[in-house]
Structure formats: C-alpha cells, structure tokens
Amino acid sequence: MESLYLLIPMSLLVVAVIVLILYWAVKSGQFEDLEGPGHSILMDDDVSSTHVMDKSSSNTPVKQKE
Amino acid sequence: MNTKPETPLSIDDCYHCGGDLSSDNLYEATLGGSPRYFCCAGCLAIAQTIHGQGLEAFYARRIPLGLKPDDLGQLTDQVPEALLAYDDPVLMDRFTRASSEYPGEFETTLRLEKIRCAACVWLNEQHLKRLFGVKDVQINYVTQRATVRFNPKEVNLSTLLHSVEQIGYEAWPFEPSMSADLAKKERRHLLMRLGVAVLGMMQVMMYAWPTYTGADDLLIEQELLLGWTSWTLTVPVVLYSAGPMFVVAWHSVRSFPKTGMLGMDVPVALAVAMAFIAGTISLVLGVGESYFDSITMFIAFLLGARYLELLARQDAQGGAEALAKQLPATCDRFEDYSNSDLTKSVPVVRCVLGDVLRISPGDVIPVDGVLLSGDASLNEAILSGESRPVSKKVGDVLYAGSHNIVSPIVMRITALGQGTRIAGIASLLDKALLAKPQVVGLAEKWAGYFVVFLMAAAGLTAIAWYFLEPMKAWETAVAVLVASCPCALSLATPAAMAAAQGAITKLGLLVVRGHVMETLAKATDLVIDKTGTLTTGHPELKAILSLRSGHTEQQVLAIAAAMESGQKHPLGLAILEASQKRDIQAIILSEAPVSELGKGLRSGVYQLGSRQWLNLEPIPVNQENEQASLVYLKDDQGLLAVFALLDTPRPGAIEFIKQVQARGIQVHLLSGDDQQTVVWWARYFGIDHFQGGALPEDKFSFSDALQKEGKVVWAVGDGVNDAPFLAKANVSVAVGSGAPLAQAGADAVLTTESLKPLSQALDLADKTKIIMRQNLIWAFIYNVVAIPVAMMGLVNPWIAGIGMSLSSLAVTLNAWRLRKTRE
Secondary structure, eight states, X not given: OTHHHHHHHHHHHHHHHHHHHHHHHHHTTTTTOSSHHHHHHHHSSXXXXXXXXXXXXXXXXXXXGO | OOOOOOOTTOOSBOTTTXXXXXXXXXXXXXXXXXXXXXXXXXXXXXXXXXXXXXXXXXXXXXXXXXXXXXXXXXXXXXXXXXXXXXXXXXXXXXHEEEOSSSTTOEEEEEEEESOOSHHHHHHHHHXXXXXXXXXXXXXXXXXXXXXXXXXXXXXXXXXXXXXXXXXXXXEEEEOOOHHHHHHHHHHHHHHHHHHHHHHHHHHHHHHTHHHHHTOOXXXXXXXXXXXXXXXXXXXXXXXXXXXXXXXXXXXXXXXXXXXXXXXXXXXXXXXXXXXXXXXXXHHHHTOSOOOHHHHXXXXXXXXXXXXXXXXXXXXXXXXXXXXXXXXXXXXXXXSSTTTOOOEEEEEGGGXXXXXXXXXXTTOBOXXXXXXXXXXXXXXXXXXXXXXXXXXXXXXXXXXXXXXXXXXXXXXXXXXXXXXXXXXXXHHHHHHHHHHSOOOOXXXXXXXXXXXXXXXXXXXXXXXXXXXXXXXXXXHHHHHHHHHHOHHHHHHHHHHHHHHXXXXXXXXXXXXXXXXXXXXXXXXXXXXXXXXXXXXXXXXXXXXXXXXXXXXXXXXXXXXXXXXXXXXXXXXXXXXXXXXXXXXXXXXXXXXXXXXXXXXXXXXXXXXXEXXXXXXXXXXOOOGGGTTSEEEEEEETTEEEEEEEEEEEEOTTHHHHHHHHHHTTOEEEXXXXXXXXXXXXHHHHHTOSEEEOSOOHHXXXXXXXXXXXXXXXXXXXXXXXXXXHHHHHSSEEEEETTSOHXXXXXXXXXXXXXXXXXXXXXXXXXXXXXXXXXXXXXXXXXXXXXXXXXXXXXXXXXXXXXXXXXXXXXXXXXXXXXXXXXXX
16 A cells, blocks of 8 residues: 555646646647547548649549549 | 549539539530539639649549539639728738737638538638748638638738639638637636646545545555645645636625625535535544545536536627628729729728719628619618518618629718618617526526525534534534535536537527527517518529410420529529429520619510519419519510519428417517518418518517516527517527528527427427426435435535535436437
C-alpha cells in the first residue's frame, strides 16, 4: 500500500496536465465544430494532384465510382 | 456515395450540373484526359476552374443535385461591379477586422449559401485556400460560416466573394455582432467549467473508492492523504466550476423581498457550500465523513445539463444579424439620373434620401422608395404574406425586402436603414421579445417553496439537536441539506427537456428556447399563418381547363412551356415545373416570346396571359379551382387552354390541423392575403376562425388579446410579417425555409418541408410533461423519506451519498426514455 504515497501525487499531476490540455483545446476552438473535421479528414487531398488525374486510365478512385 | 456516371462518352447529361444536353447547344472540353460535355458556358467555366485546381474529386464526392447555376453572367474572371463595391473603405471596415495574431493581415467572416453537403464545404475551403494572398480558411460545417484570413495588399474582399461565386456558391460578408462574440465566450467558459468538474468528479470518486468498499486495511496517514487530495481537487470544482452558481444564488437571495421566490441555484449553492464546509471540518478534526465525491458529481451533472441547454439556445440568430441577411448590401445608383442613365454599384450605406436606384429583375429592393419608371411586379410575400405578385404603378411605394420579379425598375429612395418598413418590423420584434411572458418552469415554482421548507427543516434540526446533543447539531443539519438533495429536483426538468429536445431535433424541429416542450403541452390556441406556412407559397399546376378539342394536355403544355422558358414570374415557373415533371419537351417557337409587362407573353400566333389582356370570356370554374390563378393560352383561332395554378398545401398540414383540433386547441388562421383567399383555404383545412388582410401589427395585437384572456398562444409562421407575433406568443415555431428575421423571434425552427414534426412535437410534449411530473414526484417522495430520517440523525453519510446518486440517476434515466421516440 506504500505505492499510494507515490501514485496519488502523480494522479494529481496527471489531472493538472489534463486540465492544461483542456484549457488549450477550449481556447483554440477545438470544440467549436464537432462535425466538420470528421468530414474533412475523409476529403483531404488523397486524389488531388492534377497530374495523377491526367495520366490516369480507369483506375483512379474517381473513375471507380462508375 | 451516389455519383453521376463518370463514363467519358456519356453525353446525355452535362458533366457539371447533370442537366440535359441538347445537341444544338453543346460545349465540349477535354478535362482530366477525357472529353466532357456541357450544357452551357457557365458549367464549362466552373468545371475548368475545378479541374484547373486539381479539385476534380468534387465530382466523385458531391451529392447530385440536378441544379443548374442560375446566374451564369457572373462566371467570368472579371469581378462584377456589384462585388467591387465591397472594396469601398466603408464596407471593408464593416466586414473585416485586423488579425490580432498576424500583423498586417485581415480577417473576415463570410456566410456561405447553397452549402448542401460536406463536399461543398471541402470545395469552398480548398478553392479559397488556393487564392493568392489568402492565409487561412476555416469553414464551420454547422453554422456554414467561413473565417478567412488574408493579406489586404494581395487580395481584396471582392475577389474572395467572386471566387466563391465562380464555383457556383454564394458568399456574403457578415458582420459578427457583439452578441455573437459574447455567446462564444459564454460557451467556452461553461465548457471549461464542465471539463474541470468532470475531471474533479472522476478523480475524487476514485479516491473515495476505499470508503465505498469499506476497505479497512488503510492506515490513518493514507486515509488523510486521500482526504486531502480529494479536498485539493474539490476546491477548484467548487470555486471555479460552481462559482457562477453562487453569484446567481446570491442575487436571488438579495431580490427575495421583491420577488418572493428563490431560484433553483439557492439550494444548490447552499448544499454545496455547507457540504464543503462540513467535509473540510471533518477532515481537519479527523472525525465524520467528507462529502467531496457527492459535491463534485453533483456539480458535474448539473453543468452537463446546462451546457446542452446553452448550445441549443445559442443556435438562435440575433435579430440584427437576420435583418442584415434580408437586404442586399450594394445597389445600382444612378450617377446623374435626370441627364444620363449611367449607374454605378455602391454600398447601400452610402446612399442618401433622394438617390435614384435601378433594381434588376430577380433582385431584392434594399430601401423603401417610390417607383419612378416602369410597371413593376413585386413579390411582397415576405413582408405582407400576400402570396401573389403585386403590381405597382409609377408613384407607388416600394418596400425594402420585396423581390422584383419581371423587369428592371427605377426608384427614388424615401427611407433608409432604420427608417424602412422592414426595420420597423424588426424593432417591433425586439419589443415583443422583451415583453414575452417569462415562463416559470414547473421545477422553479416547486423549488421556490422547497427551498424555504428545506431551510426551515435544517434550522429546526440544528436547534433541536442543539438541545439534545450539541455535538451533533451541525453535522445533522448538514446531513439534512445533503441528503435532501436538490440534485434530483434540479435535474428533474432539465434532463427531461434535454432528452426531448434531442429527440425532436432529429425529427426536424430545432428547439431554440428551452421551455418549448413544457409550454406546447399547455397551449390552448394555435395561431397559424397561411402563405409559406400552411401552404408552400409556390403555385403548382392543378388542372388544364377548357382544352380545345383536338389538342392534348401535353401539346398545350409544351407550347406554354416554350413561351415561359427563361421567365421569372412565379406562375411561369410553375408551368415550366409542371412540364418538366411530366417530361414534356417544349416546342420550338418560330419567334422568341415577347413579354408584355404584367399582362402576358406573345410569340407568333400564341398569346399566354391574363383573360383581360387576351379579351376572352371568363370560363366556368368549379369550386375546386375557384381560388386558382388562371393563365389563358390563345392562338389565332381563339382560346386554346386555361391553366389553373394554385398554391399547394404543405405536406402534413391537413393531418397537423386535424390533430391540433382533436386535442381541443382552437385554431386561428391569420394571413396577410386577401379575405377571399383566406376564406377558401380556411374551408379547405376545416378552420373556423380566420382573418385575412392582417398586418404584422394586427397579428401582434391578435395574439396579445388572446394572451390577455389567459390563453396560451402557440404561433406558427414564416415571414418577416410574422416575426413580431412569433416573438410575442407563448411558444412559437418558425418555418426554416422562411425569413431569417422570423426565426430570430421564434422558440423553435422547423427544418423540414413537412409539418409532421409539429404533430410529433405535440405528442412528445405530452410525454415530456408526464416524465417531468414523474421525476418531480420521485424527487419529492425521496425527500419526504430522506429528510425526516436525516433530521433524526440516522443518516449514515455513505447511505446519503448513494441515495443522492441513485435519485439523480433515476431521474436522468427516466428522462432518457424520451430519446427513444421514433418516427
């Protein structure tokens, strides 16, 4: 049970760190839009470059939608 | 995702808009290595822009809309004049602000229109980001607002707006009001408070674990360590997270002599404070129990419910913001009206009384004024509720906010800004919001009495125990306060509300002010608007009458559609829509149709328009089509056919009215339309109480009069003319497709086309009422049992803790049942 003397103060420290992270997250607007980023990660430029599209035959992701 | 076929050789549909391609008018371009075909130069330009930036994934990801961009004139690289006005220092100042973090850069907030899916957001974000001089773009998917940071030396506001228009969307700069800033701050503060409380709760409960399990192998020092660690974590929760509650409670106590009521925060603050003090004393003395776990949990639960409520409330728009959206920011002003017809696009804020403006067809009039030239046909539905276009002659008054339909007009300004009719309605709305009866919630009423009773009980206990056993007096008094737990009571209604609101939002009714569900269940009178609310406000082809023998409906519709093609008159649009619905190909006319203002169209032998203009005998009309607008088609041999067009009832409207009447709610139909039309529609829906020709002021005083009789008024409307009475009514619903100003005054916004969610909301309101009553009864019974036991000094702290948790849990779970409501 002696481990309590180490673990309890450590847990306090962890809480303090979490509060700081929370403070940063709230202040930088991480909670302002809970829907958009979920979509945007799916939409990021995985097929964006024009060159890829120009050279492509029928195997680009876009064409596969047919 | 459902996408348009990407086959390179498919030439049935336009590559960009998916519209039908006609072989005589075809544009071709090689994009992405394959030949693509387009219906018009506009679509071609958009597709080239999109491909040119490597954004072609848009075509795979968009949800097909089948919409053609309506204004193709703007799709050139040249920034149109109307937008250039935004670079004027006055407007620039209004809509941009210097960035606080990046010196030399400016920020602006744009409201994006026509955003329909996540792909739209993505496209706009990427497109703007690639502009030279744009540093950062953030688009909020929920509010559809884009925050753009840019260098004013490299790019200006008009270019930003134009580039959004180039890809087929619309953007207008948006003046973030002070209240919006405050709302954001409030939201962030509450979220931070909630976060701290939840973290504190989790930790403190963990430290309290040995107490729960009755672990007896802990040393005294270890117990002390756990106790003081809990205390350390409870302090910020009490002082920071619950801080505002103490302030509110204090104000409530101070105003008690005047109001005679104590707010819900008073018992909460009192219990938290006393429990904390008692817990600290036990900790110092090393005897008795600490209540830290209960305190933190209680605060966390309460703040959670409040945060949800705040989010829902802040979805509402401010009145000023809504008004700004209603009117255009720029206009075409004659530089020197009497001598030349040169016009220049200027910001409306720069205009003065007496200036002369030109309003193009399809535009919204930005100011009040008189008509100087040209017969005008205006849609004033948003102001008056009149569903059909109003004809205006030279010298007639034009109102800001009305829509110019047919031809360009010239007007002289007689009122600007706050002096306009629409601003008058907006200020009436603000007044109404102030005068809105304060809804005293069920729980608050009970809490008022409960708190007084509780204080008396605690005081009495302390006094009694002081004589019996002075040592236990303080402890028992605190036990009474803690065990009696305002927790269940204060969660009883908010939890039920939050659950009901969540359920109803999914069905299509966005609840803006918290009391909606509670008040709906009490409504005695429904006051409902006609145009745009009970009916869609868009005419639809009902029947083709007096068809000349030898002709089919298809034939005459094909002729009419050919004549109306490209027209903007609502009746013409309805005929076009009907022909598209029936898949009728318009005939090819030998001559282009000529529009005769306010009368009709002429092309070769064909004439399409009003009976008076065509010099025809009136045709017999059955009762069904009595209210229809009739459009006559004539050729060189006389009458060919008559098209009967009628406003269409909203889906679910009849069922909704029936349901409301079945509940014994008196329905009143109040409309700005003429009496005859209103009578017809009232009969159609089976409504006995109706009134036509109602001005916004009439609607306002009508609901005011009802409320003075003690009735609980439920208002449903959509137009600017409905805004004041929506704000005045006890509970109100604005139709989402209507005017933003109406939504600013309403308690809830209908987000679907159908009125069905209103029927469902009524059912849900009943259920909510039942659940709230159950919750309150449960909290009451718990207290009736717990308080005497606590007063007798029999309550063991951990029993009090469990009782407290269980009672709140029971209330929350009971409320959660409301979420199960299915369509």
